[in-house]
Every structure is written in structure tokens, then in C-alpha cells.
Amino acid sequence: MPVPVANTMSNEIISGLQTRFGSIDYSQFQSLRYQFYSYVTYNTAGATQLNFFGTTTGSPGVTLADTNMPRTGSFGQQHFFLKSISTHIKLAKTNDLSAFDGTDASTIASDFLFGFLNAGVLQFGIGARPFLQVPKPFQYLPPISGNSLVNVAGISALTAPISNVLGTLTSDTPFVTQTVDRNNVFRFDPNILIEAEQQFSCTIDFPSGIVPVIGTGIANDSTNPLKVGVILDGVLLRPLQ
Amino acid sequence: MTLDVLDALQKRFGSANFSQYQIIRQPYYDTVRVQTAGTTQMSFFTVPIGGTDPVGSNQKTLEQTNLVKSGSLGQIFFVLTQIRAYVNLVPKNRQSSATITGDANSVFHGFSSQDANYMERYNELLNRGILNITFAQKNYYQISSPFQNASPGIGVQVHSFGASKVAGDTVKKSFWIQQDNSFVNVWNLSPIQIIEPELQMGVTIDFPDGVSPVFTNTYVSQAAATATPTLEAMIVFDGYSIRPQQ
Numbered sequence: 396m397p398v399p400v401a402n403t404m405s406n407e408i409i410s411g412l413q414t415r416f417g418s419i420d421y422s423q424f425q426s427l428r429y430q431f432y433s434y435v436t437y438n439t440a441g442a443t444q445l446n447f448f449g450t451t452t453g454s455p456g457v458t459l460a461d462t463n464m465p466r467t468g469s470f471g472q473q474h475f476f477l478k479s480i481s482t483h484i485k486l487a488k489t490n491d492l493s494a495f496d497g498t499d500a501s502t503i504a505s506d507f508l509f510g511f512l513n514a515g516v517l518q519f520g521i522g523a524r525p526f527l528q529v530p531k532p533f534q535y536l537p538p539i540s541g542n543s544l545v546n547v548a549g550i551s552a553l554t555a556p557i558s559n560v561l562g563t564l565t566s567d568t569p570f571v572t573q574t575v576d577r578n579n580v581f582r583f584d585p586n587i588l589i590e591a592e593q594q595f596s597c598t599i600d601f602p603s604g605i606v607p608v609i610g611t612g613i614a615n616d617s618t619n620p621l622k623v624g625v626i627l628d629g630v631l632l633r634p635l636q
Numbered sequence: 637m638t639l640d641v642l643d644a645l646q647k648r649f650g651s652a653n654f655s656q657y658q659i660i661r662q663p664y665y666d667t668v669r670v671q672t673a674g675t676t677q678m679s680f681f682t683v684p685i686g687g688t689d690p691v692g693s694n695q696k697t698l699e700q701t702n703l704v705k706s707g708s709l710g711q712i713f714f715v716l717t718q719i720r721a722y723v724n725l726v727p728k729n730r731q732s733s734a735t736i737t738g739d740a741n742s743v744f745h746g747f748s749s750q751d752a753n754y755m756e757r758y759n760e761l762l763n764r765g766i767l768n769i770t771f772a773q774k775n776y777y778q779i780s781s782p783f784q785n786a787s788p789g790i791g792v793q794v795h796s797f798g799a800s801k802v803a804g805d806t807v808k809k810s811f812w813i814q815q816d817n818s819f820v821n822v823w824n825l826s827p828i829q830i831i832e833p834e835l836q837m838g839v840t841i842d843f844p845d846g847v848s849p850v851f852t853n854t855y856v857s858q859a860a861a862t863a864t865p866t867l868e869a870m871i872v873f874d875g876y877s878i879r880p881q882q
Binding site: 441495497500502504505507508510511512516524526530531534537542544568569570571572573574575579582583584587600604605606607609 | 659660661662663665667694697698699700702722724725726727728729730739740741742743744745747789790791792793794795796797798799800812817818819820870872882
């Protein structure tokens with residue numbers, strides 16, 4: 396049936412076509428718990444700014460291990476009901492605990508106790524408006540997930556049969572993580588709805604000066620980079636298909 | 637230039653909509669360097685961003701404070717729900733002593749071995765002080781041992797700590813002290829407290845029983861060189877900022 400010229404671009408016609416032949420039903424939405432994450436390399440030399448959610452999967456050198464963002468700085472054609480924000484630190488490959496020799500550089504624990512975790516400020520904005528500023532974000536915004544737990548060995552051997560003689564003690568490997576208590580998660584209360592295509596930004600800045608990595612015997616920029624991430628947790632609202 | 641005219645102009649051309657407000661969770665925080673020679677008072681929320689810290693002479697950035705006006709939170713309503721007091725070392729490369737920044741085993745010897753007494757003084761600092769908070773000259777809160785009673789609820793999880801054992805050195809007793817990192821132990825306010833726009837605040841940690849712990853030369857390197865560490869203290873007002881829509 397020919398379409399009247401006057402109505403060619405009307406919303407009614409588009410809506411009618413979409414209802415009959417569209418691949419998505421915009422009148423019904425489904426909701427599901429979802430996390431959007433973005434990891435970047437914390438260079439051993441340090442940086443003045445770390446920029447998160449600025450790349451998408453499939454960009455050069457970016458895989459699903461780095462981010463699951465569908466668009467740069469937005470969630471695309473879906474709404475996101477933001478409930479919490481957290482940070483996470485991980486080594487890309489191995490945390491060689493046996494490398495510890497008593498020096499700061501021989502363990503990544505040095506950075507947790509005396510390095511970049513004691514610095515920085517996270518800024519989160521929607522549109523051009525700031526929505527959050529948090530100091531020391533790797534401490535203030537701990538992971539929502541669990542974390543590795545270490546059970547240190549006690550005495551590995553005693554010189555028998557003499558009592559009270561210590562043979563070998565193997566309890567001197569440091570291991571430090573971010574706080575692992577789920578209660579510590581930073582909740583947005585009230586929650587924030589980030590609408591479809593709404594641009595947002597998330598950075599961790601070091602305006603008082605860069606903070607280099609201390610544990611350079613473990614982390615390096617080429618084979619075992621230190622990865623830091625920001626995780627947005629909430630409810631994804633997307634149209635039914 | 638009556639109020640009606642201003643109101644009409646604001647509604648048509650204004651950058652904010654004062655008839656609708658938005659509530660967001662936003663901590664307000666201020667950090668000062670700790671006087672390592674000891675002090676009778678630490679003063680917070682007096683030097684805004686861009687100003688100079690009177691103790692460390694460092695320019696304050698957003699890392700140290702998000703205060704834009706001395707003594708007030710500016711043109712917002714703030715719902716204060718939590719008070720947190722934090723004190724710790726600044727990162728290694730920001731330490732003022734070259735002995736510390738250049739030391740290869742500062743964490744597992746300089747601060748933590750039995751040679752040094754930094755951790756003892758730090759533990760003393762956590763035990764002491766009175767946090768006094770006033771709004772418009774009127775006292776609202778007095779919290780003793782604020783670094784414990786109003787613990788920061790942030791930090792790291794030390795699963796195990798290493799002993800000093802570099803070549804040629806005997807293994808030393810070593811320990812690392814930190815503040816309580818559990819969220820549930822921060823100072824929760826019930827009832828909550830509203831801080832109105834431009835309300836003048838006074839926030840100090842006082843040491844009426846003598847000066848605060850002295851950190852001078854409490855750092856001892858493996859080569860027995862002593863140094864004075866650089867620490868910073870921070871007060872966080874966590875809660876909700878109520879601001880006009882834009």
C-alpha cells in the first residue's frame with residue numbers, strides 16, 4: 396500500500412514499521428545485574444592521570460580482559476542504574492612471592508603500604524558535571540569482589556630431638572591486598588541512572604605529582620604490567636529483543 | 637532590579653535550576669601534613685584547594701582537599717552522616733627525606749624493624765588527640781582518640797608481613813601498624829547533621845595532654861642512618877551533597 400507523502404517521516408510510521416519489522420521492542424525493557432569494568436596499565440614510572448572507560452573492546456590492543464565497554468564513555472543504547480563503584484589492582488601475569496629478599500622492590504606489597512595506594516583522587520562525572528571526588532581511591536573504593544587470602548605456613552621443620560629449637564621458619568613473605576570486606580564497597584546512595592548515550596568520564600589523577608611503582612622487581616611494563624581498574628556495578632536496562 | 641526581576645532572569649538565563657535539587661553522595665575531605673616535631677593542634681578545613689599547607693609548605697591539590705572556601709562547604713547543603721579520621725605516611729617518592737626515598741628497604745626495615753621506633757610513635761598518635769568540631773562557633777562533636785574512634789574505614793589488608801632479611805643483616809623483629817579499615821567502625825552520626833550553605837566550621841584535633849608524638853629521626857635505615865618521615869592526616873565528612881539541578 397503506498398504511504399501518503401505527508402506522513403513519510405512521521406513517528407507513527409516509524410513506530411508502525413518498528414512494531415512490525417523491528418529487531419527490538421522498545422516498549423519493554425529487561426533488567427539484569429551488570430558490571431562495566433575498565434583496566435589500564437599503571438606504568439612503573441607513574442602517571443599524572445589514568446583514564447578509564449575511554450576505550451572499547453576491539454580497539455587496538457584492547458581485549459575483554461581490559462574492558463567490556465560497548466562505546467567510549469557511554470553505555471550505548473541501554474540505560475545503566477549505577478549502584479556502586481570500586482577499584483581493583485592486579486598483576487597481568489604472576490605475583491612472584493618467592494622473589495622477596497627484604498627489599499622494597501622485591502614485592503608489590505611495598506606499593507600497597509608505601510606507594511600509590513596512599514595517593515590519587517578519583518573523579519567521576521556525567522555530562523560535564525562532577526558527581527564524585529574521592530581521595531586515595533584504591534583505599535576508599537575497594538573491590539566489590541573477594542580477594543586472594545593467604546594462609547602463612549608456620550614452622551616448616553624442627554631439629555629433632557632437641558625441644559624448643561627452631562629449624563626453619565618460612566613465614567616471611569609479605570602479602571597485602573586491598574580491603575576484602577564487602578561492606579566497605581562505596582555505594583551510590585541514592586543510585587544514579589545513566590541514560591542511554593549519556594557521556595560520562597572517570598579518571599584517577601595525581602595532581603600532587605606522579606607516584607612510581609616501588610615493586611619493580613615484580614611488575615614491569617612489558618611482560619608483567621600492573622593493571623588497575625574501575626568497576627561500575629548496577630542494573631542494566633535494555634530493550635527486549 | 638527587584639527580586640522578581642532577578643528571579644525571572646535566573647529562570648530564563650540562569651545556569652542552575654534552584655527549584656529542583658539533586659542529591660548525591662559526595663565526601664568532603666581535607667588533608668594536612670603532620671608536624672613531626674609535635675604539635676598541640678592540627679587544624680582542618682582552613683586551607684582550601686590551591687592554598688599552601690602551613691606544615692609542609694606544599695600546595696594543596698584535589699588529592700589533599702576538595703574544599704573551595706576556607707571554613708565552609710560553599711553554596712551547597714550537606715547531610716553529614718559519617719566522620720572519618722585518617723593518618724598515614726605519604727608515598728615513598730613524596731617523602732621529604734632523601735634518606736627515605738633513596739633507601740632500598742624502607743618498608744621492611746626503616747619503618748618496621750626493631751631498630752626504628754616509628755611504629756611506636758605512630759601507634760601513640762592513633763591513641764591520642766581530641767577531635768573538636770564546631771558549626772558557627774558552637775561545639776557539636778568532641779571525639780577522643782579520633783584516629784581510632786572515628787577510624788577511616790579505608791586501608792589495605794595485610795595478610796602477612798615480611799621481616800628484614802637482606803644479605804648481611806640478621807632477621808629482625810618487624811611489624812606494621814595500620815588503622816582500622818572496616819567500614820562499620822567509622823563514626824556514624826545518628827541523627828544526621830545538616831550543614832547549611834556558607835556555615836562556618838571549625839575542625840581541629842587537639843592534644844591537651846602535651847604535644848603530639850615526635851617523629852623526628854624515628855626512621856632508621858639498615859646502615860643506621862636516621863631520618864624523619866613525612867605523614868599526613870585527613871578528616872573526611874562523608875554524606876550527601878544537595879545541589880541545584882543544571
